[in-house]
Amino acid sequence: xxxxxxxxxxxxxxxxxxxxxxxxxxxxxxxxxxxxxxxxxxxxxxxxxxxxxxxxxxxxxxxxxxxxxxxxxxxxxxxxxxxxxxxxxxxxxxxxxxxxxxxxxxxxxxxxxxxxxxxxxxxxxxxxxxxxxxxxxxxxxxxxxxxxxxxxxxxxxxxxxxxxxxxxxxxxxxxxxxxxxxxxxxxxxxxxxxxxxxxxxxxxxxxxxxxxxxxxxxxxxxxxxxxxxxxxxxxxxxxxxxxxxxxxxxxxxxxxxxxxxxxxxxxxxxxxxxxxxxxxxxxxxxxxxxxxxxxxxxxxxxxxxxxxxxxxxxxxxxx
Ligand code: SF4
Ligand code: SF4
Numbered sequence: 138x139x140x141x142x143x144x145x146x147x148x149x150x151x152x153x154x155x156x157x158x159x160x161x162x163x164x165x166x167x168x169x170x171x172x173x174x175x176x177x178x179x180x181x182x183x184x185x186x187x188x189x190x191x192x193x194x195x196x197x198x199x200x201x202x203x204x205x206x207x208x209x210x211x212x213x214x215x216x217x218x219x220x221x222x223x224x225x226x227x228x229x230x231x232x233x234x235x236x237x238x239x240x241x242x243x244x245x246x247x248x249x250x251x252x253x254x255x256x257x258x259x260x261x262x263x264x265x266x267x268x269x270x271x272x273x274x275x276x277x278x279x280x281x282x283x284x285x286x287x288x289x290x291x292x293x294x295x296x297x298x299x300x301x302x303x304x305x306x307x308x309x310x311x312x313x314x315x316x317x318x319x320x321x322x323x324x325x326x327x328x329x330x331x332x333x334x335x336x337x338x339x340x341x342x343x344x345x346x347x348x349x350x351x352x353x354x355x356x357x358x359x360x361x362x363x364x365x366x367x368x369x370x371x372x373x374x375x376x377x378x379x380x381x382x383x384x385x386x387x388x389x390x391x392x393x394x395x396x397x398x399x400x401x402x403x404x405x406x407x408x409x410x411x412x413x414x415x416x417x418x419x420x421x422x423x424x425x426x427x428x429x430x431x432x433x434x435x436x437x438x439x440x441x442x443x444x445x446x447x448x449x450x451x452x453x454x455x456x
Contacts, residue, residue, distance in 0.1 A: 149380050153386065153388075153389075153436065161394065163188075164213070164407055166184070167187075168218065169212060170217065171285065174280050176355060177351075177355035178408055187218045192398045193227065196421055197228065197231070203426045209451065210238060211451075215240065225258075225261055242281075243292035246292045247295075266310045268314070269313065270315075277289065310344055310346070311346050312347050318373070321454070324346060324347070324348040324447065348447075349453065352439045354409060379444055381456060382443065386444070386450065387450040388403045398420045413435075
C-alpha cells in the first residue's frame with residue numbers, strides 16, 4: 138500500500154525521483170556529548186555505533202572515482218569518532234578538490250580532549266554548519282540541556298576568532314529548528330533577527346541561518362507522543378504540503394551513508410532503517426553513481442516534514 142506522502146505526490150501529478158548525486162552525506166555514528174529533545178538520531182554519550190577506519194577507507198576509495206563535490210559529515214557529534222580528522226585529511230588529499238562540511242553542535246569544540254579541533258577545521262577549510270535553535274539562553278537550554286547556550290556562544294566566538302563567518306573560505310552557517318510542534322518562521326526574517334541579536338549581545342557574526350522543520354521521528358516523535366501532540370503535528374505537516382518544494386528536496390541530489398557504509402535516500406530514512414535494497418541490502422561500494430539518475434526515492438509519512446510550508450532540507454528552507 139502507498140504511504141500518504143506517495144499518494145499525495147501521485148494525486149498532484151508530481152514526480153519525486155533522483156537527479157545526479159552532488160552531495161555525499163555521511164552519518165559517522167550516534168555518539169554525541171549532548172542528548173537533545175528534538176534529536177532524530179536518538180544520539181547520546183552512551184551510543185556505541187561509530188564508523189571504523191576500514192569503512193572510511195572504503196568510502197574514500199569509492200568517492201575518489203566520482204565527481205561528487207561535497208562531503209557532508211554528520212552524526213551524533215561527528216567529531217567524536219576516533220578517525221574524524223583522518224577522514225577529513227583523506228578527503229582533502231583526493232586529486233580533485235572536495236568541499237567538506239562538519240555538522241557541529243558547537244559545545245563539542247570546548248570539550249576536554251577536543252582542544253585544537255576548531256583550528257584543525259579552519260586549517261582544512263571545512264565549512265561548519267552549527268545547530269543554534271535560538272539566540273536566547275532559555276530556549277536553547279530547554280531543548281539541548283543546561284549550559285549548552287553559554288557553551289555555544291563561547292564556541293562561536295572561538296570560531297569567529299579563527300576567521301569563521303568572516304573569511305570567504307571559512308563559512309559558518311547556523312541552524313534553527315523549532316522548540317515545539319510548529320513550523321519554522323520565515324528563514325530570511327529570522328536570519329536578520331539572529332544576526333542582530335548575536336552581534337549586539339555577543340559580537341558574533343555568521344553567514345547564513347538555515348531553518349529546519351523537525352521531522353516526526355526518533356526522540357522528537359517520542360516527545361510529541363508523550364505530550365499527545367503527534368497526530369496534531371502530522372496533520373499540520375500534511376495540511377502545509379507545498380508542491381513547489383518537491384524539486385528542491387535534498388533526497389534528489391544527496392546520498393546518505395550510515396556508519397557501516399549502508400545507503401539511504403536521506404538521513405531521516407537512515408534513522409528509520411529504510412536502507413536501499415535490491416534483494417540484498419546495498420552499501421556505498423555497491424553503488425554506481427552514474428546509474429542513480431531517475432532512481433525512485435523511498436518515502437513515508439515523515440516526508441511531509443520536508444514539504445511543509447517553505448520546505449526543509451539540510452541546507453535550510455527550499456523556497
Ligand atoms: S540533535 Fe545533534 S547535538 Fe543533539 S543529541 Fe542529536 S546529534 Fe547530538
Ligand atoms: S524525508 Fe528524506 S526521502 Fe522524504 S522527502 Fe525528506 S529528504 Fe526526501
